[in-house]
Amino acid sequence: MTSGIYIHIPFCVSKCNYCNFLSFTGKENIELYKNALIAEIKNSSKQITLTETIYIGGGTPTSIPLNYLTEIIGAIVSYPLAEGLEFTAEANPGTVNYEVLRTLRNAGVNRLSFGLQTTHNSLLKNLGRIHTYAEFEQNYFTARQAGFTNINVDLMYALANETADHLKRDIARIISLCPEHISAYPLTIEENTPFENLKPADDSLVLQMFDIIKNELKKAGYNHYEISNFAKDGFASKHNLAYWQRKNYLGMGLGAHSFFNGRRFSNTEDLNEYIAAFGELKKLRHTSVFIEKTDAMEEFFFLGLRVREGIALAAFLKEFGVPAYSVFGAGIKKMIDYKLLQESGGRLFLTDNGINLSNRVFTEIFTAREWPRSL
Ligand code: SF4
Known part of the structure; x- marks a missing residue:
């Protein structure tokens, strides 16, 4: 059984300063990519049986034209879906409005993941994020109006110039919004990004901040169900749990990874090659390793x-x-x-x-x- 499906959309409005994810800012290849991705989804039909979770991530899925996104969703939901399907889409603040969110909800998406990172505009600017905290809040309330009852908020900590007080304010603001799920990761300094020469925060500060997060979220009724993830009762991410429990999942799209019947494989990370393969699995799947x-x-x-x-x-x-x-x-x-x-x-x-x-x-x-x- 395919427990989970991951779909990668490798496009963003602009590149954040810390980001080494596989994503691009140009618009010229989006349509060709969408067509190749749908071809891959169709050609994977033999491996897709009953699906329990779908996750559309990136990149910024909500940065591509809405009709492309719904075409991609239409291709994936044509396969058998388990009752109680968890269907998540990442949605970055500043890239959504009521029409986008309502369309996603109507198409079957029932969980949203917002990349907030911090509530402080100066720190958001340092990170190279495209949104302010007020824009995030507006998008968050719009998501509720559009019918989303399961929302994750990503929080990043141990940022340059961030103090424990900044973090406490972040947590208080996020808790006041009552999201069902919160993910909290420390900033990691990656090579080949504008942050590559940044001095990482001291381990002691990282631990102190992690303690603040754990304590405050526990007081607010969140279960600390995985090292970096917190959820209200019944809202742990089924998709991520499947990764940690080594269940089968298929990744589709540029650079996507899969774990299927004891084998790990991944797609090419070369955008032109991916588009040229046009869904032909033999051409686009590069590495395939049987796990000893x-x-x-x-x-x-x-x-x-x-x-x-x-x-x-x-x-x-x-x-x-x-x-x-x-x-x-x-x-x-x-x-x-x-x-x-x-x-x-x-x-x-x-x-x-x-x-x-x-x-x-x-x-x-x-x-x-x-x-x-x-x-
Ligand atoms: S929005 Fe996400 S994927 Fe896109 S550049 Fe920023 S961190 Fe990277």
């Missing part, structure tokens, strides 16, 4: 521990035929001794402190692993 059992075991841990409820030890045994402790036992025990990991009810999960130091936990567990001879 040892890598799959590590993925099971690395992805599963990101989620607060952690991993079921019985599920590991069922999938790999060996107990998790026989492979990662030394690291698990050490991390339990350090109170970074906890075992309860047949599950292993990160403690509050373990969440702060998750990279260390993963390193310790994987460094001390012992592959069984029978693998």
Whole structure:
């Protein structure tokens, strides 16, 4: 079964200063890209069965002409969709209005993800975002009017010139809007972006800010269900959970990644090549790797521990035929001794402190692993 479908729209109004995502600002290729993407969606029919989640991301999906977006949505919703489908579209503030949002809602999109990042206009400007906080608020209320009852807001922290007080103000403003879901990621400095020479925030400040986010959102009734994600009851992102639970998903569009029947593959990142392939899967899918059992075991841990409820030890045994402790036992025990990991009810999960130091936990567990001879 195809659990999830991801559709990539690689166009933006302008490029943000921190962004190394696969996205372009020119308009000239949008129509050709849309046609090639729809051809890929049609040619993937053999792999698309019952779909539980769809996610249209980018780039900025709402930066392309609305009729193109609805054509793309029309192609994807022609496949069998599970009851309770979660259908998310990313929508950047400054690129939507009532008509756009109502059209998306009517086309079947039932979850919106707004890239806000910060509520401070000076910091938004530093980031190279195209919108102000007031524009975001207006778009947010319009989305409610258009019928969206499941909205995510992206928050970015540890920005240049950002203080803890800035962040507290961000969180208070976002909470006052009552979005169902909030994602919070620290700024990462990427090569080949205008920010590449920026000094990253001190680790201690990043941790302090992460603590503020966790505490304030907990007080406001959000469940911290994954390292960087918070949701009201019943609103955890099904699409992202499927990634972390290693369910099948198909990515379509430029550079999109897939995980399907134990194999990971990705599409070309060359826009001209993608357009020329015109949906011919053999031409546009570049890398295809079968995940070896040892890598799959590590993925099971690395992805599963990101989620607060952690991993079921019985599920590991069922999938790999060996107990998790026989492979990662030394690291698990050490991390339990350090109170970074906890075992309860047949599950292993990160403690509050373990969440702060998750990279260390993963390193310790994987460094001390012992592959069984029978693998
Ligand atoms: S809107 Fe998103 S994808 Fe587009 S440039 Fe900004 S960060 Fe990158």
